[in-house]
Each structure stands twice: as structure tokens, then as C-alpha cells.
Amino acid sequence: MGKTLALRYEASVTEFRDAEIDSPAEADGRLVFRHRLITRLWHWLNALTIIIMIGSGLGILNAHPSLYWGQYGANFDRPWLDLPFWPSWLTIPANYNLAISRRWHLFFALVLGFGLLAFMVASVVNRHFRRDLAIGAADVAPRNLWADVKAHLALRFHDPARPGAYNILQKLSYVAVIFVLIPLMILTGLAMSPGMDAAWPWLTVVTGGRQSARSLHFIGVTLIVLFLVVHVALVILADPINEMRSMITGWWRIPEDEQ
Amino acid sequence: MSRLVTRRGLIAAGTLGAGTLLAGCDRVIQVPAARRILFSGEDIQRGLQRTLMGRDALAREFDASDLSPVFRSNGTANPDTPAYNALVAGKFADYRLEVGGLVARPLSLSLDSLWRLPARTQITRHDCVEGWSAIGQWHGPMLGTVLKAAGLRTGARYIVFHCADFIAGRPYYESIDLFDAFHPQTILALAMNGAPLTVPHGAPVRLRVERQLGYKHAKYVMRIEAVASLVGIGAGKGGFWEDRGNYDWYAGI
Numbered sequence: 001m002g003k004t005l006a007l008r009y010e011a012s013v014t015e016f017r018d019a020e021i022d023s024p025a026e027a028d029g030r031l032v033f034r035h036r037l038i039t040r041l042w043h044w045l046n047a048l049t050i051i052i053m054i055g056s057g058l059g060i061l062n063a064h065p066s067l068y069w070g071q072y073g074a075n076f077d078r079p080w081l082d083l084p085f086w087p088s089w090l091t092i093p094a095n096y097n098l099a100i101s102r103r104w105h106l107f108f109a110l111v112l113g114f115g116l117l118a119f120m121v122a123s124v125v126n127r128h129f130r131r132d133l134a135i136g137a138a139d140v141a142p143r144n145l146w147a148d149v150k151a152h153l154a155l156r157f158h159d160p161a162r163p164g165a166y167n168i169l170q171k172l173s174y175v176a177v178i179f180v181l182i183p184l185m186i187l188t189g190l191a192m193s194p195g196m197d198a199a200w201p202w203l204t205v206v207t208g209g210r211q212s213a214r215s216l217h218f219i220g221v222t223l224i225v226l227f228l229v230v231h232v233a234l235v236i237l238a239d240p241i242n243e244m245r246s247m248i249t250g251w252w253r254i255p256e257d258e259q
Numbered sequence: 260m261s262r263l264v265t266r267r268g269l270i271a272a273g274t275l276g277a278g279t280l281l282a283g284c285d286r287v288i289q290v291p292a293a294r295r296i297l298f299s300g301e302d303i304q305r306g307l308q309r310t311l312m313g314r315d316a317l318a319r320e321f322d323a324s325d326l327s328p329v330f331r332s333n334g335t336a337n338p339d340t341p342a343y344n345a346l347v348a349g350k351f352a353d354y355r356l357e358v359g360g361l362v363a364r365p366l367s368l369s370l371d372s373l374w375r376l377p378a379r380t381q382i383t384r385h386d387c388v389e390g391w392s393a394i395g396q397w398h399g400p401m402l403g404t405v406l407k408a409a410g411l412r413t414g415a416r417y418i419v420f421h422c423a424d425f426i427a428g429r430p431y432y433e434s435i436d437l438f439d440a441f442h443p444q445t446i447l448a449l450a451m452n453g454a455p456l457t458v459p460h461g462a463p464v465r466l467r468v469e470r471q472l473g474y475k476h477a478k479y480v481m482r483i484e485a486v487a488s489l490v491g492i493g494a495g496k497g498g499f500w501e502d503r504g505n506y507d508w509y510a511g512i
Contacts, residue, residue: 048280055281064390071321071384074391076329092284098388099505104284106512107300194386195511198470199312201319210384210392232273240269 032164034252039128042119043247049115050228052108053185054221055092059101062086067218071209080215113186120178132166133175139168157238163254173227181224188217298505305509309438318444318469321382326452327393330385332459335431338424338479346423351463356405356447360419360484363410370449370463376400379446387473388506397467398450403441405483411437415485419492420466423479426499433477434489434497434508435468444469447480472510474500 035043065086066079073079088094092104123129138144148168151157157167166174190196191203191213207213235243239255246252287293337343346354351370358366380398406418418440422431439445448465449456456462461478468475475498489495494502501508 051277051280052284055284060390063388066391071325072327072392072394074327074329074331074387074393076331077327089278089281092281093288094282094285097504099500099507100288102388102507103288103297103300103505106304106507107297110300110303192386193308193512194318194384194472195308195312195470198316198318199308204319210386214390236266236270240266244269 030254030256031251032254033250034164034246035250036126036128037250038119038122038126040247040250042115042122045111045115046119049108049111050224052092052104053112054225055090056101056104056108057217057221058086059091059093059096060098060105061218062091062096062101063098067215068211069208069215070211071204073211073214081218109186109189112182116178116182116186133171133178135168135171135175139171144168152234155237157234158255164252173230177224177227181220181227184220185217185224188213188220192217301507301509304512308511312470314438315443316470318383321384321394323382323396325382325394326396330393330395330452330460331391333387333473335424335426335478336459338422340423340425343423343479347458347462354463356464356480357482358405358409359482360486361412361415362406362485363412364408366405366409368405373400373447373449373464376404378449379443381444381446381467381469383444383467383469385473385476388500388510396452397446397448398453399446399448399464399467401443402445402447402466402483403443405447406440406485409485411485414487417486417489417497419484419486419489419497420477420480421482421484422477423481427503429493429499429503431477431479431499432493433466433475433499434486434492435466435471435475439468439470442468442470470511474498474506475510 061083062085065083066073067081067083068077068079088096091101093100120129145168151167152169157170159165159167187203188207190200191207192210197204197210204210204213207216242253242255288297354370356366356368356370356373358368378398378400380396382394382396384392384394386392402418415437417434417436419434420432422433424431435445444467446467448461448467449463451457451460451465456465461480464480466475466477466480484492486492489497489508493499496502497508498506500506
């Protein structure tokens with residue numbers, strides 16, 4: 001069984017390389033191999049990790065739901081934002097328990113950080129970044145961006161000429177999440193650790209202080225939640241069955257109206 | 260595509276899945292093996308941090324202009340036991356810091372003798388596990404000076420701080436290992452912001468362990484004990500909050 005899968009994977013990789021996703025005519029039928037195993041594994045591990053990080057993070061935030069700028073900030077200082085108490089259906093654990101929220105958060109922080117590192121190394125080696133996510137100057141020309149916005153509003157997500165390729169808004173959002181948002185979460189998370197601040201004193205310099213890091217951590221997760229909502233909404237609008245299959249098996253069917 | 264899998268079905272399953280995941284976490288942590296894995300995060304974090312920081316990396320020290328205008332007190336604001344109240348009434352003239360356990364020369368130090376030891380003054384950031392931070396100035400002898408005077412015996416691995424306060428009827432205590440005990444910024448603070456410690460901030464002696472979170476910084480320290488193992492002290496997890504609430508013993512994060 002394992003061998004069969006491995007063979008199939010090998011075969012599909014070869015086919016993928018031979019066909020190149022931007023020439024559907026050469027692809028086997030209407031299915032293209034879109035996501036490699038390492039991409040799919042990271043995607044689902046990361047989905048699990050980020051949901052746990054958000055739930056446990058909100059549980060931690062409940063201990064002191066005020067945010068400050070600068071090095072310090074506590075009850076007698078002026079917060080820039082006072083947040084509500086997050087309800088139990090959003091937090092891990094459901095009932096307020098700071099110690100257990102921290103156990104979840106700080107274990108999965110390791111999964112998030114080392115998972116991202118492994119994915120980045122693999123995606124440089126297997127050329128996923130260069131092939132699928134590289135953004136050229138022409139891609140971000142205002143006219144091109146505007147055309148893609150209009151295409152999105154019309155629920156057209158694939159370039160008929162290159163249906164397997166990511167569109168520019170997709171590339172920009174993936175690049176932002178992989179290279180900016182998740183690294184920002186890791187950096188600001190580390191800056192909140194008194195031990196790491198001693199090990200790497202530059203952490204509180206680049207973040208502007210521990211309380212600024214805490215604020216940026218919250219702003220960062222807000223943007224990640226925004227990404228999640230849009231990401232899931234677009235999967236549903238595009239074709240959830242096809243998109244889910246491609247992220248589970250790797251195989252994606254070229255939409256009929258775009259062949 | 261199979262008619263069994265519909266768009267609506269997938270959306271419902273996805274929503275249910277995310278909800279189940281959050282609720283499932285509370286079930287998962289009841290499983291002893293899962294709990295052990297999750298709690299092992301503490302050891303991994305400690306190992307990584309200690310490797311990256313090395314023995315003598317200092318917590319950042321600030322200027323007087325960076326001090327928090329108000330440094331809030333947290334935890335016990337006053338032990339309020341007859342014994343402690345008597346010490347306060349006598350301006351701590353009868354206070355003795357006992358240093359014992361696995362030491363060559365047990366000590367009993369008056370507050371005066373602690374004040375006469377060479378001292379360090381440091382302006383550092385205090386980080387509460389709850390998320391807030393306050394910057395204060397602390398002054399007192401290095402813990403290492405006291406431990407060297409007592410002379411640790413072989414086998415001593417942890418330093419336990421027994422405190423005068425009780426929370427919910429149980430005595431507060433904390434512990435650190437020798438890595439932090441001999442760190443130059445680990446001091447027995449006698450003064451804060453230029454004045455002797457007040458009762459809400461742990462008078463007359465409060466531990467400062469600057470590379471860890473606030474609950475490690477035991478207030479109202481009465482007795483220091485060098486031990487080989489934390490088993491048998493409290494519930495054996497090395498501190499009041501560690502015993503009572505599953506808080507990490509290593510609180511560098």
C-alpha cells in the first residue's frame with residue numbers, strides 16, 4: 001500500500017514536472033497535480049496549529065485583556081485597546097485556565113515555528129516558492145492588480161491560459177502570510193519571553209518593547225484571522241470539493257468553464 | 260464528483276470540525292499520554308532557551324526615566340499572619356533569613372547583615388504571566404554571594420524559597436536551579452525604587468530572577484533551602500502555582 005502510494009506520488013511528480021502546470025493541454029485529462037506532499041502536510045498541520053494557537057491565545061489574553069505600547073504596561077498605565085473577555089466557545093480550554101492555555105500555546109508555538117522553517121527549506125529545495133509564488137514587477141502593476149480584483153468579483157479565479165497557476169492576489173496573500181505574518185507572530189511571541197529577551201536583546205529593540213510586541217502579536221493574529229476568513233470563503237466560492245481534494249490528494253481538476 | 264460530497268455538506272462538516280477541534284482539545288488533555296506530550300513543551304523551551312542564552316546573558320537593564328509610574332503589586336498584598344505582623348511591628352529587627360538544606364554552613368542572617376553585603380542595583384522589567392509588565396529598580400545582594408557563604412554541598416541542584424505568605428491556606432514557595440541561582444542578576448532584593456521594600460512588594464526580602472516570569476520572584480522570603488530534588492516539597496512541582504495550577508516550573512517564556 002505504502003509502496004503503491006509512493007509510486008503513484010513519484011509518477012505524479014514526474015508527470016507534474018513534465019507537464020508543467022501552465023500547459024493544461026499536455027496534462028493528463030483535466031486533472032493536474034497541483035500540491036506536493038510536503039505542501040499538503042504543512043497546510044493541514046498548520047491549519048490545526050493556527051486554530052489551536054488562536055484558541056489558546058485568546059485564553060491567555062483573557063488574563064489581561066488590555067494592550068499597551070512600549071516596554072511596560074499594566075493596570076495603572078494607559079492601554080490603547082481594551083478587549084472584551086473572549087467567550088468559552090472561542091478559547092482553549094473552554095473554561096478560563098491560564099496555565100493550560102499556556103501549555104497549548106507554547107507547545108504548538110514550537111510546531112508553528114519549526115514547521116514553518118521545514119516548509120521554507122523544502123519549498124526552496126523543491127522550487128515551490130520560485131515556481132508558484134515568485135512575484136514579478138509586471139504582476140503587481142496596478143492594471144494587472146485591478147484586472148485580478150475584477151476577476152475575483154466576477155468569481156473567476158483562474159487564468160484560462162494558465163489555470164493551474166496562482167493569480168496575483170492569491171500569490172500576494174500567500175507570500176504575506178508565509179513571509180510576513182507568521183514570522184511576525186513568531187518574532188513578537190519570542191519578544192514576550194523574558195528568557196529570549198535575555199538571549200536575544202534585539203527582540204525588544206525591533207518590536208519596540210515587550211508590550212508593543214504583545215500589541216503587534218494581537219494585530220498580527222487579527223490579520224491572520226482575516227486571511228483565514230477570506231481563504232475559506234474563496235475555497236467555498238471557487239469549488240470546495242475540487243479545492244479540498246487538491247489539498248488532500250494533490251490532484252486538482254481544471255474548471256470546465258476555463259478549459 | 261460523488262453526489263455524497265456536496266458543497267453544503269462540506270461547509271457544515273468544516274464548521275463542525277473546527278468546533279469539535281476546540282472542544283476536542285479539552286478531551287485530549289485528559290488523556291495522560293497527550294498531557295505528557297503537551298507538558299513536555301516546557302522542557303523543550305527550557306532546553307532551547309538555555310542553549311541560546313548561555314549562563315550569563317543579562318536581562319535588559321533600563322534607565323531611571325523608564326520606570327513604571329506605578330508598579331502594581333500582585334499575588335499576596337500582605338501575608339497578615341500573627342508571626343509576620345509581629346515582624347512588621349518590630350520593623351523586621353527580629354527577622355532572620357535561614358539558609359539551610361544541603362549546605363556546609365547553615366546561616367541565619369539578620370536584615371542588617373543582608374544590607375551590609377555587597378549589593379547590586381538593577382532597573383529591570385517585571386513580566387507577569389498574565390501579560391502585563393512593569394519596570395522597577397531593585398537593590399540587594401546577589402543570591403550567589405549568600406549561597407557561597409553557606410557553601411553548597413555536592414548533590415544540591417535546586418534552591419527553594421519558603422515564604423511568609425499563604426494563598427488559600429497553603430504556604431507560598433518557589434524554586435530555581437543553579438543555572439539561575441548564580442546568575443549575576445538573581446538577587447535578594449531588599450529595596451525597590453530607592454526605598455526599603457514595602458509590604459505589598461514582599462518586605463523584607465524578595466527574590467529577583469530576571470530571566471523568568473513574575474511568579475518565580477518569591478516575596479516575603481523567610482528560608483532558603485538547597486535540595487537535591489523537589490520531590491516532597493509542597494506537591495513536588497517546585498512552586499505554589501506549579502503545584503496548584505499546572506503552571507510551568509521553567510517560566511522563561
